[in-house]
Amino acid sequence: YFIVQAAYFGRVDVALPGCESFFMQMHHEEHEHALRFCNYVKMRGGKVCLYAISLPNDQDWKCPLHAFKTALQLEIDVGKKLVAVNSVAEKHGDLNASDFIITGFMEDQMKSINEFGRLTTILSGVGDQALARFLFDKNLLENYVMSNFNVLKSKSLLRKFDK
Numbered sequence: 001y002f003i004v005q006a007a008y009f010g011r012v013d014v015a016l017p018g019c020e021s022f023f024m025q026m027h028h029e030e031h032e033h034a035l036r037f038c039n040y041v042k043m044r045g046g047k048v049c050l051y052a053i054s055l056p057n058d059q060d061w062k063c064p065l066h067a068f069k070t071a072l073q074l075e076i077d078v079g080k081k082l083v084a085v086n087s088v089a090e091k092h093g094d095l096n097a098s099d100f101i102i103t104g105f106m107e108d109q110m111k112s113i114n115e116f117g118r119l120t121t122i123l124s125g126v127g128d129q130a131l132a133r134f135l136f137d138k139n140l141l142e143n144y145v146m147s148n149f150n151v152l153k154s155k156s157l158l159r160k161f162d163k
Helices: 002-009 017-043 064-091 095-126 130-143 151-162
Strands: none
Touching (some): 002 017, 064 095
């Protein structure tokens, strides 16, 4: 979902680089989580079975609030699935798997849910006015996005190489 959201906010007719960068950063983070899970399964001698992730039904996010509400719900759902997987590990007395899930993912998942919740609350209060959307996006880019995911910095870097 996050890469679809990043692509949407990076469109010329949407042009919200803070949202684009934030969702690209989230995509990268989730990709890293998937790799950690795959490596853990392989380390334990298991077989990694991957399935396609279906695209969101609605890819026209219309406004940042809609995208952040969708992302918040996705993070809540992932959190519930982590709890369920941990319950299976505990049921089978697999302390190693339980520790891997709790220490490797649960705290980060709760932080992510909290962050999306806070950003959704902020967006709920500002409405869909152009200036408010611009200020939210600017704040997101400056305060929530790591510099290596800042699309404005990477685009200016590309311009330097073009010269």
